[in-house]
Amino acid sequence: MKTLAELKKYYQSDLLPDLEVLEQQRKKIINNLSKTAVPVILIALVLMLLFRNAVVFIAIFSVVGLGIAYNYLIRDYVFNFKREIIKKIIKSIDAGLTYQQSMHISEQLFRESKIFSRRPDRFKGDDFVSGLLGKTKIEFSEIYAQYVTRDSKGRTTYHTIFKGLFIAADFNKEFKSTTVVLPDTAEKLFGNFGTMLQSWNKTRGQLIKLEDPEFEKLFAVYGNDQIEARYVLSTSLMKRVVDFKNKTGKKIYLSFVRSKIFVAISYHKDLFEPKVFSTVLSFTPIKEYFENLRLAVDIVEDLNLNTRIWGKT
């Protein structure tokens, strides 16, 4: 399945019956939620009036309690939704793909990509998809990686390293070096001076200046082998990466490590999660799930990974 028109048809014939069952479940959850929330809030208000010096404490306590109750109530619903709907959409995109909802890309692979130099302290994720598309092995999942800082008072804060879709696939050429393609912030802000600043940044290896001006404007490339970096990033691949970046409209990171390609597309929200407070029946969210999945799967085609004319089979 490729186009939106096909998806719409598929949605009407195959997804709607399942969605209707889920919609019933969702309504029940809302019902239960209000049954829990109303008394909790009432009790909290009464307690707040009685113990005025503990208002903040009571407020925090009840919010946390409601949060836990919410997660507990929607757990089955989310599980069913992913098992029925997301799995079906993935199968419809390509029958060779498998879906495991509670698994994710391993932390080891994430770190192997060398895209993010900071080691994550907390690593989560779900919606793991893997399979063989043509000759290319691909796997991706949602990833949420964070690191922790402690200030002088001992308070811990979590900072996001990366949140979004993380994709790992076989590359169509054989190589040994590491090349990292990062969104270019310095050059955008400071022009040529920015390029100079980038060349001083030695933590990433050498700065690799490429000749495609459009690509250079969007990305900064670092690597440990000037020639192999250009072997990987051929002129046509640079063009394809630019097109892909424009298509996503998001911040994207790429890396090429030992004959593998890694792509990280950052998102601010959770992907592939069902709606709880509005109807699950509408087509728009389905379209969104489809488009995000398609984006990951299309990398194989967009970056031409199935063309194997360079000695790698």
Added chain:
Amino acid sequence: MLLFVVILGIIVLLGVTLYNSLVAKKNQVQNVFASIDALLKKRYDLIPNLISTVQTYMQYEKQTLTEITEIRAQAVSPQITDDQKINLDNKISRALGGLMVAVENYPQLKANQNFMQLQGALNEIEEQVSAARRAYNAAVTDYNNAVEMFPTNFVASMMHYTRKQVFEISKEQRQNVNVKNLFNKN
């Protein structure tokens, strides 16, 4: 007096930094050129194999094959200059390109397992050579910028550093491949 010493110190330090950056850039150019050389050698090593595989099938392409063999013989001889190397590389790229086009006329050859492997290997080296050329051009541009731009240009002229040439596509290569000419050679 102290001020004078400080200023002199700064000037010397600046001079050393500029000098070192220029030397690093020149060495980078040489380094990449050496890699090109290695890759070209790798390609020349494949050619005898290719010729012997192709010969039995291609009866009408004798001249192209002899031409390739001759260029290779010149290229692997040790006493040629860098410019000649580049020149021969251009020639052989063109000749091999022509050969690959001619292969389309020999379906049996196209299906030959040995040939397919060689073709894959050649494609790969071709891609690597082109990557190395781009790396060379980037290194040369970096070097040339340093030679011409302020303030490194002063140091460069004292060191007798001059501009270097980037790899250019020859006139013949810039034209589209004329398939008809390739076949009418005999």
